[in-house]
Amino acid sequence: xxxxxxxxxxxxxxxxxxxxxxxxxxTAGDQNMVDYINQYLGPLFEKTYPGxxxxxxxxxxGDAGSQKILERFDAQAGAKADKWDTDVAVxxxxxxxxxxxxxxxxxxxxxxDTGKLVTRDNAKMALGTNVxxxxxxxxxxxxxxxxxxxxxxxxxxxxxxxxxxxKAHPKQFGYNGIKGGxxxxxxxxxxxxxxxxxxxxxxMNGPFKEEDTKKWDKALKSLADFTTNATLTPGNxxxxxxxxxxEIAMGxxxxxxxxxxxxxxxxxxxxxLFLPAPGMPGQPMHYVIPEKTAHKDLAEKFVALATSPKxxxxxxxxxxxxxxxxDAQHVKAELDGATWNKLFVDISPEDLASKGKPFPIAxxxxxxxxxxxxxxx
Amino acid sequence: xxxxxxxxxxVMPALAVIALLFILPLVMSxxxxxxxxxxxxxxxxxxxxxxxxxxxxFSVGIVSLSTALIGFGAIAIGGYLTLGAHxxxxxxxxxxxxxxxxxPFIVVGQILRTFLAKNGxxxxxxxxxxxxxxxxxMSFLDWRGIVIAFVWKQTPFVALLVAGAMASVNxxxxxxxxxxxxSRLRVLVEIxxxxxxxxxxxxxxxxxVTMMSVLSVPLMINAQSPTMLTADIAFRVNxxxxxxxxNALGLISLVLASSVAWIYLRISLKERA
Numbered sequence: 001x002x003x004x005x006x007x008x009x010x011x012x013x014x015x016x017x018x019x020x021x022x023x024x025x026x027t028a029g030d031q032n033m034v035d036y037i038n039q040y041l042g043p044l045f046e047k048t049y050p051g052x053x054x055x056x057x058x059x060x061x062g063d064a065g066s067q068k069i070l071e072r073f074d075a076q077a078g079a080k081a082d083k084w085d086t087d088v089a090v091x092x093x094x095x096x097x098x099x100x101x102x103x104x105x106x107x108x109x110x111x112x113d114t115g116k117l118v119t120r121d122n123a124k125m126a127l128g129t130n131v132x133x134x135x136x137x138x139x140x141x142x143x144x145x146x147x148x149x150x151x152x153x154x155x156x157x158x159x160x161x162x163x164x165x166x167k168a169h170p171k172q173f174g175y176n177g178i179k180g181g182x183x184x185x186x187x188x189x190x191x192x193x194x195x196x197x198x199x200x201x202x203x204m205n206g207p208f209k210e211e212d213t214k215k216w217d218k219a220l221k222s223l224a225d226f227t228t229n230a231t232l233t234p235g236n237x238x239x240x241x242x243x244x245x246x247e248i249a250m251g252x253x254x255x256x257x258x259x260x261x262x263x264x265x266x267x268x269x270x271x272x273l274f275l276p277a278p279g280m281p282g283q284p285m286h287y288v289i290p291e292k293t294a295h296k297d298l299a300e301k302f303v304a305l306a307t308s309p310k311x312x313x314x315x316x317x318x319x320x321x322x323x324x325x326x327d328a329q330h331v332k333a334e335l336d337g338a339t340w341n342k343l344f345v346d347i348s349p350e351d352l353a354s355k356g357k358p359f360p361i362a363x364x365x366x367x368x369x370x371x372x373x374x375x376x377x
Numbered sequence: 378x379x380x381x382x383x384x385x386x387x388v389m390p391a392l393a394v395i396a397l398l399f400i401l402p403l404v405m406s407x408x409x410x411x412x413x414x415x416x417x418x419x420x421x422x423x424x425x426x427x428x429x430x431x432x433x434x435f436s437v438g439i440v441s442l443s444t445a446l447i448g449f450g451a452i453a454i455g456g457y458l459t460l461g462a463h464x465x466x467x468x469x470x471x472x473x474x475x476x477x478x479x480x481p482f483i484v485v486g487q488i489l490r491t492f493l494a495k496n497g498x499x500x501x502x503x504x505x506x507x508x509x510x511x512x513x514x515m516s517f518l519d520w521r522g523i524v525i526a527f528v529w530k531q532t533p534f535v536a537l538l539v540a541g542a543m544a545s546v547n548x549x550x551x552x553x554x555x556x557x558x559x560s561r562l563r564v565l566v567e568i569x570x571x572x573x574x575x576x577x578x579x580x581x582x583x584x585x586v587t588m589m590s591v592l593s594v595p596l597m598i599n600a601q602s603p604t605m606l607t608a609d610i611a612f613r614v615n616x617x618x619x620x621x622x623x624n625a626l627g628l629i630s631l632v633l634a635s636s637v638a639w640i641y642l643r644i645s646l647k648e649r650a
Contacts, residue, residue: 064615098618177601179612232601234490234518245496247516366617373428377602 020051021295023302026072027058027090028065029285032320034058040315045302052298057086062181066095073104073290083294088302090138093122093283097129097362106289106296107133112304117326121358122284128206128361135286136307137325139316142255142282142356143186144273144347146240151249158277159194163222165250166229174231174239174248178372181236182283185369187252188223189359190280192368195219200278203360213367220375227376240267252280255347259321273346279355284325309334317343323352407631410624421625428609428622433629435603439520440588443527444581450528451535451580455573456565459543460551478533485530486597493517493525493598522598523605527588535580542576543569575644582641586634606630 023045027033034056042054059065059072069089076084091099099105109115109123110133122140124132145162147155151172156162166173176184193200197215231248233239239251240258244267253273261267287303289296305311312324313334323343324331332340344352359365413420426433454474461467477485492498495516503509517525546569554564570577595605606626613623 062615064611067615067618070618178616179601179604179608180596231516232599234598235596238490241490241494245494247495369616370428373602377431 020053021298022053022055023087023295023298024055024057024085025088025090025302026069026086027056028060028062028069028092029058029090030061031058033090033285036315036320040319041302041306041311044311045305048305049298049301054302063092063094066091070095070098073099073102076292077102077104082292084290084292086290087293087295087299089288089290090285091288092285093126093359094362094365096126096131096135096286096288099288100126100129100131100134104290105134106291106293108289108296108300108303109133109136112136112300112307114304114307114326117307117309117330119327123286125205126286127359127365128208128363131286135288136303137284138287138306139256139312139320139322139325140282140284141322142275142347142352143183143190143252143280144255144258144275145187145250145280146243146253146258146271146273147250148243148246148268149270149272151246155250155272155274156276157274159191162250162276163226166226169249170229171231172249173229174233174242174251176233176235176239177227177376178369180234180238183236183239183252183254184233186281186359188372189365189368190252190276190278190357191223192216192219192360193357194276194278195222200357203364204358206361206364208361208363212364213371216368216371217375220371223372224376243271244268255282255323256321259342263321275347275351275355277355279357281357281359282323283359406620406624406627409620410628412621421621422629424622425625425629429606429626431603432606432609433633435520436589436606436630437633439523439605440527440585443524443531443588444585446524446528447532447535447584448577448581450532451539451577452565452570454532454536455539455543456561456569458540459546459569460561460565462561474536475533477530478537480530481593482526482530482591483593483597485526486594489522489526489529490518490597493522519599519601520603523594526594526598527591531584531588535577535584538576538580539573542573546572575648578644579641582637585637589630589634 025037025042027037037054037056042056045054046052059068069086069091072086073084096105109118115136118137120137120140123135123137124130126135145155149155152165156165162173175187178185178188193203196203196219198212202209202212231242233242233248233251236254236257239248239253240261242248243251243253244261255273258267258271258273262269262271287306289299289303293299306315307326309326309330312326312331316322316324317331317335318339321343328349360368410421411417411419454470458467458471461470480488493516494500495514497516499517500509500514504511504514550568551564554568555561559567590607591605592607592611595608596611606629610623610626610630613619613626
């Protein structure tokens with residue numbers, strides 16, 4: 001009897017699906033990114049491909065989170081590990097270039113059928129590096145200027161008008177500098193696009209020329225003057241905090257964060273957004289797959305699911321108010337008009353197309369940040 | 378001999394942990410501070426001073442001011458616990474003053490961020506009590522916020538040490554002074570404090586070093602310029618991936634911290650002698 005039960009047990013073990021795998025997904029970004037994978041994408045994937053499990057690892061908010069993932073890859077490449085411990089990573093645009101250049105990533109977009117649904121430029125070039133085929137955008141985010149309509153009846157339309165307005169209303173414009181989150185960084189980059197003496201398109205597309213970095217002195221000097229007349233806020237959330245308490249009337253924010261806060265009731269419902277001319281930067285978050293993942297096939301299935309129109313509609317647009325990663329027309333078909341229009345209440349698709357800019361390419365980006373540190377003290 | 382070997386074996390794990398997790402990273406970052414693109418030199422330090430001299434001075438200023446205020450606060454608390462005449466007040470103070478010690482710096486930053494804002498709880502309370510008008514309200518989320526956070530968090534730690542030392546001061550001297558008509562303030566300043574200076578100095582030095590290394594408070598309250606060195610180090614790494622200048626800044630703050638740690642060592646050597 002005992003032998004029989006052992007045999008039955010052994011048979012059951014053999015019959016179990018042998019390909020049960022654990023997929024490790026490392027994600028940069030705030031807790032909401034980890035929650036998105038743990039609470040939505042992971043369970044959905046486990047249901048679609050039974051027997052497999054998804055483990056999400058959050059590496060921390062902002063660039064620091066992506067930097068950690070890059071360093072993890074550096075370490076495993078340095079140790080010449082055969083199989084890396086990450087199967088899918090979600091990283092900021094800025095870090096994709098170095099990862100591709102160092103040969104860490106798999107060129108997988110051609111292998112998955114959702115790969116065809118992305119035609120936007122930022123899936124091909126990431127801040128000056130050709131990453132075509134190595135990335136799938138998870139979502140696109142955009143910065144804009146939020147304002148309180150009860151305090152600002154006629155919002156400025158351009159950077160030049162913001163300057164005028166801020167002069168007339170001291171300390172009513174708030175931004176978070178460059179050390180407290182990317183909405184402030186984005187405002188500074190937009191400032192250089194608007195007032196720098198070089199060509200903004202070169203900043204966005206390259207090539208990098210050392211002499212161009214000398215053309216920002218006047219713009220940065222005026223930014224330093226502007227800043228003494230503005231309020232410096234503690235972080236991306238800090239700007240929204242100050243807006244909601246009426247301490248400032250205007251300030252640059254992430255569009256998705258703005259809508260989420262509004263939906264949660266953390267911002268008064270009448271707050272509005274505008275995109276000043278000539279434009280402000282936004283950036284995608286990308287799904288990447290390391291070349292040396294132990295579960296390449298499954299990782300590709302995961303990204304394909306995550307970038308399918310249904311998931312992009314339900315997860316990215318509906319839950320988080322992010323602009324979709326894949327081309328908009330595929331996602332729009334999956335959503336009702338009201339949900340879709342929510343994304344474009346204040347900023348029209350035309351505005352987004354004409355004034356939604358990429359960040360400058362990496363060397364210009366760093367040079368501008370450093371020039372800011374030197375000038376705005 | 379085997380006994381000595383055994384002792385050595387027993388201490389090895391602890392030594393290895395210190396060597397691998399503290400000394401090695403310290404040496405590596407110290408070496409990294411002098412590493413440039415393809416060579417060695419002082420370029421990282423030149424850049425660190427060029428960009429962050431204000432922040433270095435700011436950090437020293439903020440931490441020194443905080444240390445001084447912590448010293449006063451700790452003496453005041455310790456003094457009242459030792460000399461306080463009202464037993465209920467002493468009990469309440471004894472029970473209350475330690476609480477901030479158990480609150481992490483990041484939480485302190487979060488609390489003060491909403492407390493000290495222009496329309497935060499502090500100003501709102503003052504306004505509703507009629508102490509000031511809304512137009513006079515201003516935000517404390519700058520260097521003052523950092524100082525308030527540091528003092529609030531670190532005073533209890535120093536007060537704990539100082540109060541312990543004060544409690545063990547010989548009561549006879551105190552009573553003699555009181556009998557001769559000295560006021561309590563005078564007893565505190567002239568009799569008690571001189572006897573606990575060593576403990577006070579140790580507490581303040583440990584606080585100084587702790588505050589030099591706090592990242593969360595400047596990030597939460599004021600990550601602008603000027604800001605604390607820790608925020609700059611994080612920014613160098615996260616925004617530029619530049620460990621060279623970050624290491625140089627780390628080394629600079631190490632020098633600042635160790636200059637006071639040196640005083641600590643001298644005190645503890647003197648105590649042992």
